[in-house]
Amino acid sequence: MGLREYIVRRILQLVFTLWAFVTLLFVLFRMVPGDPTTRFVMEYPTPEAREQRIEELGLNEPLHVQYIEYMSQLMRGEFGDSTHYREPVSELIFPLFLNTIVLMFTALIIAYTFGVIFGAAMGWLRGSRFERGGIVATLMARSSPEFWIGVILVWIFVFQLGVLPRSGIGGYGDELTMNVIDRYVNVDFLRHLILPALTGAIYYMATPALLMRNTMLEVLKADFIEIKKAEGLPERTVLYKHAARNSVLPLVTVVAIATGAAMGGSVIIETVFNWPGIGREMVASVTRNDYPVAMAAFFLMGTAVIVMNFVADLAYLYLDPRVKYE
């Protein structure tokens, strides 16, 4: 199979996966036991109002009509109206999604920058006390659920030292009405960003650190490193220029997958820090039976995972030409 054929096949797969995911979503949210109206429709004073609301939501249509309507709505990027806020979900959810992206990207950038450096150092200093301590520390971070890391950080920096704010993304008013620049570019926002981003960073750092260490060990065994050392290059140059640079490549695919996965993990961090993002909104909307919002949030997170997995596959293909297109 040729490269082009492989890519076309992979794209078809992507479309199929997205379709199946969206259908799964539809089924999942219709799986609600009992009469769907009891969950989809909040309390209304009169039976007529209830009837009218059911009609508005299209819940009186046959299931296949609902499905087609739902699919075509998604195609247009519409998610219906929130039953709680009584406004279009798309307007509501995109600013939240942006907040999540800002938080998770900050966390991932910190995690991968320091993870790579830390992992390279562990690989370089193999067998040392630093390496052993490093492995235990990474596994400790990996073993703590995100909420536990968050709780510890809050306890230290908010309750004991009192230097950082505990929750939210800004000190004043309704953060979501401000325009993007005003919202993100100020010191107060940065202060609010530190703890949640650090929580994610600590949690995500283990993967690049351990992976980097392992590939470093592989690379350091290779002959060319010995040659470089024999050439009399300083250790530092061999480490950074040759060993580390060659070890970092396999991480590219992992970054893509981690970016997708982080969208799901944001649920916990956002809950701990009351971060007005898509994850916290998802939990909140699920508990208040606001299904259009919950579905939209779930849709965006799932799409992010699927697309990033696709990117990871293509990156892998690009990085490792030996891969067989099967």
Next chain:
Amino acid sequence: MSLETPPTDTDSLDRRKLRWQRRLEAVRNWLNVLKADRMGQIGLTILAVFFFIGVFARPIEISVGPVWATVQPFSLAPYEPGARVAGTGLQGPSWDHPLGTTHLGRDVLSQLLVATRVTLIVGVVAAFMAVFIGANVGIISAYYGGWVDDLLMRITDVVYGVPFLPFAIALVFIIGASLVNVIFAIVLILWRGTARVVRSQVLSHKQRPYVESARAIGASDFRIMYVQIMPNVLPLISLYAAFAVAWAVIAEASLSFLGLGPPGMISWGEMIYDVRSAGALREAWWWVFPPGIAIMLFVMSVFFIGRSLEKVVNPELRHSE
């Protein structure tokens, strides 16, 4: 075909013996690795302590019809975990309550000990089921190939697109929070990793001579898959089982932390949820730290064991340390 003698009884006996030898060999292998692996030893020790606590924290009673039997008669936990035993208001550690009390006057130590059992049940049951499904999907997919492989792998792809925790939250909320449903939600996602890895391993085993010869003697597909190939991928499966325990425990703790844990059951995640909703995060360090440290230690012990299993599966790692 006339050259082949039909298998005699001694033949199959020998083969059975051989198989057992192979299995013993695998166990011995692991023990050898463990001897040199400090982290693996620590992991096993911690896990053993948690198992002990999980079993003996509270009496276990089993009823068969009208007959009640107390299987485990005594209790490590000094108090009833849900009972008010110390008046109200938070109390710091004391001789009566080594880890203090909750705002409702409940003994934190007792809750901590009793919660171990929930963690063990969720971790072990969910991991076992997820790995069972994943291993079967992987073996069947790789062995039959063709449309079976295509279908199963496309399903796996879709599951890979589902964000784990949000899915578990939505599902548990829709079908209701109970111990069974929490495990169900976790299993529904967790099998995917095992399926992929087992598939790729079986694909390589499929080509090997021993499978060819088994087929030549006329062994059934079922027999080849589960008697011939399965034991060879078993070390890998056990490695994935160890990691699955870790993920299941983290997932359960996270769900409980969000208030979606099994109601009426105290778990470590739920204890932290309780501290938070009681607004006691600031003062009650004796209430918030023990359950978090317990989760961390438990998951870490499983990771340590996983790492030493990894060295058995991938002998190259043994020399790198």
